[in-house]
Amino acid sequence: MKKRYLFGMGLMLLFGIQAKAQDQVIDNIIKEARDNSQLKSIGHELMDGIGPRLVGSPQMQKAHDWAVKKYQSWGIEARNEQWGEWRGWERGITHIDMMEPWVKSLSGMQLAWSPASPKGGAMGEVVIIPDLADEAAFKAWLPSVKGKYVMISAPQITGRPDYNWEEWATKESFEKMKEERTELNRAWNERLQKTGQGRRELPQALEDAGALGIITSYWSQGFGANKIFSAYTKKVPTVDVSLEDYGMLYRLAESGKKPKIHLNAQSKETGVVPTFNTIAEIKGSEKPDEYVMLSAHFDSWDGGTGATDNGTGTIMMMEVMRVLKQVYPNPKRTILVGHWGSEEQGLNGSRAFVEDHPEMMDKIQALFNQDNGTGRVANVSGQGFVDSYEYLGRWMNKVPREITRDVETSFPGNPGGGGSDYASFVAAGVPAFSLSSLSWSYYNYTWHTNLDTYDKIVFDDVQNNVIMAAIMVYMACEEPDMVSRERRIPLGRNGEPTEWPSMRSPTRKGGMD
Known part of the structure; x- marks a missing residue:
């Protein structure tokens, strides 16, 4: 009986020492x-x-x-x-400057794996993909993009994230904005569908027609935040422009002001x-x-x-x-x-x-x-x-x-x-x-x-x-x-x-x- 007791006490002591050692390691980690x-x-x-x-x-x-x-x-x-x-691929500089109707440096950057601009950059008018009747009309319009930059993203109706609207707007105003936004996105998607081009194919069709570059804006629903992914062009640069500057360019182009930008996006293919x-x-x-x-x-x-x-x-x-x-x-x-x-x-x-x-x-x-x-x-x-x-x-x-x-x-x-x-x-x-x-x-x-x-x-x-x-x-x-x-x-x-x-x-x- 005594031996069994001592054996049991020994096990308890051993386990206690092991537990204490284990706890010491944890204490040291912390x-x-x-x-x-x-x-x-x-x-x-x-x-x-x-x-x-x-x-x-x-x-x-x-x-x-x-x-x-x-x-x-x-x-x-x-x-x-x-x-x-x-x-x-190695990223270089991206400089985007609006030169007409007035001068402003724009916030944006080239997408990953984007081709480069000509050395020193290039100036061109900014145009929007119009709301055309069908694919045939799109093909007829394509030659007009030669020497121009083409905007292919939907404009945003607001640069304020929803939480900011919820904090300050009336319920009626917030609901009205969301309805307008839904309709704008629906109409824009329909506009792109009528070109007959997919998401990857559209930029390539535009560059093949002689466009100087592609302008996108992928807003991330936060102040100042845009998602930056990869380009689908093979010959001309694709840049993402901030919601604020993209919206300004879009409105100027839509109202006939014919905005021009100088884009210098440099990058290098490294094999x-x-x-x-x-x-x-x-x-x-x-x-x-x-x-x-x-x-x-x-x-x-x-x-x-x-x-x-x-x-x-x-x-x-x-x-x-x-x-x-x-x-x-x-x-x-x-x-x-x-x-x-x-x-x-x-x-x-x-x-x-x-x-x-x-x-x-x-x-x-x-x-x-x-x-x-x-x-x-x-x-x-x-x-x-x-x-x-x-x-x-x-x-x-x-x-x-x-x-x-x-x-x-x-x-x-x-x-x-x-x-x-x-x-x-x-x-x-x-x-x-x-x-x-x-x-x-x-x-x-x-x-x-x-x-x-x-x-x-x-x-x-x-x-x-x-x-x-x-x-x-x-x-x-x-x-x-x-x-x-x-x-x-x-x-x-x-x-x-x-x-x-x-x-x-x-x-x-x-x-x-």
Whole structure:
């Protein structure tokens, strides 16, 4: 009886020592992340020093090389792993000046992969696609665009976002504006349909007819915010102009004032360039061939500097690795981070990693991905893994309550079929989870816009995300066994059973069609 008692006391003491040691690591994670945060300096180096990271651009390559050196400076092994090739393109200056009926520099920029203006730029009248009867009438009108700039976006009836109307307008005025806006968009879409040209084909038809360039305006429903995507022209520049300046040009052209602009949009084609993922790792001490992964895409659109999409996810994961190297340098399992290339064109970097490393997929304990902006983590889904509640619940329970108290969870949830890089791993059966964050007006103001810049980062929130992710990675590393991968049959929106997402191959040679 005495021996059994002493044995029991010994077990309790052992477990108590282990729990205390575990809590000390967690305490050290919190302390390092809060007292010695490198987030601001990492963010400055990436967003301000290197800038946006359009796939195929020199800045994307600079970012990959910088990240490897940064990890190595922290004593963390890192490498760039090629997965494909892309059309190389380098952005230059964009100057847009209205010269008639009066002089004003306009707010705008060329779209990604846009052809350049002639050296020094070119002057031309600005015209609108008229409301023509049909495709035949459009073809008859086409020769008139030679030597002119053509506006192809609908004008906006207001530059005020809806929340501003809701705050100040009468209910009647707000409703009237929305009705007018709906009718304007309907009429504009009908106007474009009558040309017989699709969204991609229309700019090409105009440039083939001799247009000097294409003018667009893709308002993002926020003050000063426009989305900046890619050009469809092959020979002449395509520029996006701010809602305010686009509206002014449109009204001048519509009223017969014949506005003229001088556009100088310079860019450079750089041929076919390699594309990479940046991979860094802290080798496991007991189970080096089992992995806990961090995940964030490295590329961005280039209207701003890619700060919240996905600079914040990038610097968060880099900081998690730095903190863990400091306080947990000999993890039980290998900690791996993937900074993926070309997520914006279809999850290409992460899909390539999954396809190129099939032997690893069954050995990934868990993956944590962050992508959707600067806010603190607000939602976690079990992604259809039946037992995710059990282990994610235990791991999250170790995170300070002030960080997790407002996190909404859904278990087991449904598997993500796309949207961000965790979906590439979910399709391969890996327990991969999105640490989805609060909006901070992400979709209106920073997602793919000209305003996605360093000043929009909320560092307190990102710091909390670092603490949460670092603790969950630590707990996943220390888990005695591999977690369950049992999956439930996903349900569609109608509640009917559907299929688990299938793995998809990446585009390994992109942008050259």
